[in-house]
Amino acid sequence: MKQSIFERHGGFAQIRRIVSAFYDRVLDEPILARHFAGLNMAKLIDHQAKFITQVTGGPAAFTDEQLQRAHSRLGITMREFALMADLLVETLEDFALPADDIAAVDQAFRQRETFIVARRD
Amino acid sequence: MTEHRHHLPANDAGTAALQALDLPVALADAATGTILLENARFFQVFPSTGEVPEALATRLPFLDPETFRERLASGRTVTVETEVAVGARTRIIALDLRQIEHGERPAWLLQGRDLTKQKEAEYMLDSYAKLAEKNARELTREKERVEKLLLNIMPKTVYQELREFGTTTPHKFDQASILMLDFVGFTEMAVARDPATTIAELNDIFMALDRIAELFGCERIKTIGDAYLAVSGIPDSNPDHPQNIAKLALRARRYLERRNQAHPTAWRCRIGIHTGPVIGSLVGLQKYVYDVFGPAVNMAARLEQEALPMQILTCAATAGLIGDDFRFSEVGERELKGFGTKRIMALEAERAG
Numbered sequence: 001m002k003q004s005i006f007e008r009h010g011g012f013a014q015i016r017r018i019v020s021a022f023y024d025r026v027l028d029e030p031i032l033a034r035h036f037a038g039l040n041m042a043k044l045i046d047h048q049a050k051f052i053t054q055v056t057g058g059p060a061a062f063t064d065e066q067l068q069r070a071h072s073r074l075g076i077t078m079r080e081f082a083l084m085a086d087l088l089v090e091t092l093e094d095f096a097l098p099a100d101d102i103a104a105v106d107q108a109f110r111q112r113e114t115f116i117v118a119r120r121d
Numbered sequence: 122m123t124e125h126r127h128h129l130p131a132n133d134a135g136t137a138a139l140q141a142l143d144l145p146v147a148l149a150d151a152a153t154g155t156i157l158l159e160n161a162r163f164f165q166v167f168p169s170t171g172e173v174p175e176a177l178a179t180r181l182p183f184l185d186p187e188t189f190r191e192r193l194a195s196g197r198t199v200t201v202e203t204e205v206a207v208g209a210r211t212r213i214i215a216l217d218l219r220q221i222e223h224g225e226r227p228a229w230l231l232q233g234r235d236l237t238k239q240k241e242a243e244y245m246l247d248s249y250a251k252l253a254e255k256n257a258r259e260l261t262r263e264k265e266r267v268e269k270l271l272l273n274i275m276p277k278t279v280y281q282e283l284r285e286f287g288t289t290t291p292h293k294f295d296q297a298s299i300l301m302l303d304f305v306g307f308t309e310m311a312v313a314r315d316p317a318t319t320i321a322e323l324n325d326i327f328m329a330l331d332r333i334a335e336l337f338g339c340e341r342i343k344t345i346g347d348a349y350l351a352v353s354g355i356p357d358s359n360p361d362h363p364q365n366i367a368k369l370a371l372r373a374r375r376y377l378e379r380r381n382q383a384h385p386t387a388w389r390c391r392i393g394i395h396t397g398p399v400i401g402s403l404v405g406l407q408k409y410v411y412d413v414f415g416p417a418v419n420m421a422a423r424l425e426q427e428a429l430p431m432q433i434l435t436c437a438a439t440a441g442l443i444g445d446d447f448r449f450s451e452v453g454e455r456e457l458k459g460f461g462t463k464r465i466m467a468l469e470a471e472r473a474g
Contacts, residue, residue: 012249041204041237041244045248046247049252
């Protein structure tokens with residue numbers, strides 16, 4: 001069986017650094033930070049960890065329905081979604097992941113747009 | 122420092138260093154709870170509401186001094202953790218409190234440590250641990266499901282052999298007993314009645330037979346259409362295999378009699394039982410099944426074909442092995458294809474006591 005990006009890049013030990021760096025970046029963006037303002041940190045980190053694990057093919061597998069349910073009331077815009085994708089790519093670049101892996105993660109992320117984005121503006 | 126000051130002179134080198142310190146630090150009067158001095162970081166993390174004098178109680182509402190006043194007075198340190206919003210970020214600060222002398226009055230020194238990154242790692246670890254545990258549970262469930270499926274098609278010891286070595290070898294069992302059962306007029310029943318109902322009833326009966334087999338140390342090997350093949354003494358040898366198979370045959374027949382009394386449709390069986398050497402093996406590579414081979418299996422099938430409805434037939438030799446605890450009646454000599462002429466007995470009942 002082909003190894004996932006998660007496994008190839010050091011599993012949890014390495015991915016947790018990516019999660020941490022990505023989380024810093026997201027919270028530095030005011031338009032993204034508004035979504036996380038009310039959350040306690042445990043919930044926020046949980047979200048980020050599951051998110052990165054999922055898009056790198058790690059041991060988190062949420063169905064499209066689950067994603068849709070979790071995001072339906074957040075009113076996430078297309079612009080926010082695109083910004084999130086850009087930050088993810090930047091973070092992975094900083095961790096010197098190979099370009100094709102970054103492209104694969106980016107694609108896995110963008111594929112789920114319809115289940116995350118609530119407003120097309 | 123000998124006097125209480127709210128503002129620190131900028132020319133004091135020590136105070137300047139304190140102000141530049143990235144960690145929140147403050148000093149409060151132990152008796153009144155008034156903040157005597159604080160650095161910039163403390164002011165930022167625990168913002169002032171402009172109250173005069175600045176009280177610990179309003180600046181740090183999560184802190185209840187009465188709960189640790191005694192501990193501090195006795196010289197011990199108290200640590201309190203709190204989440205604070207600093208700008209858009211939530212930061213987790215651990216405040217260490219200890220009591221010092223400040224101008225001959227007891228004062229509390231508050232020193233903050235930023236635990237945010239550490240907590241972040243802890244929360245992340247929690248998240249992953251939960252994910253991993255959830256996956257492990259799912260794997261275990263899946264494994265149990267697979268195991269259950271495999272145990273349906275092969276005996277447990279064969280399954281264990283397969284799991285351990287990835288392969289199994291055929292085993293010869295010198296002495297085992299075989300039961301072959303099928304139903305009179307099954308094909309006609311299936312055609313004449315609603316096939317779904319017929320199959321459902323057949324399924325119920327087979328499940329009942331499985332339970333009886335288990336009860337008497339027998340094991341169902343397979344069903345072929347409406348035929349049911351069970352063994353005793355395979356794969357674990359068992360000196361009581363002839364009696365076990367006889368009990369299974371009698372119980373199966375009694376079960377059907379009782380069932381037929383309670384149901385509109387009668388299911389009548391023929392049963393053949395026989396004892397002899399048998400080879401047991403997994404057959405097939407992708408779609409494997411545990412099966413038994415040998416003349417004893419064929420003999421049981423021939424006997425079953427000779428049986429009248431609800432009759433249990435065996436040969437004289439097997440009847441001898443089953444023994445005196447069971448009652449037989451003489452059927453006579455029959456020509457059995459491939460086996461020549463055999464003296465046939467019908468198993469009637471188990472003798473009481």
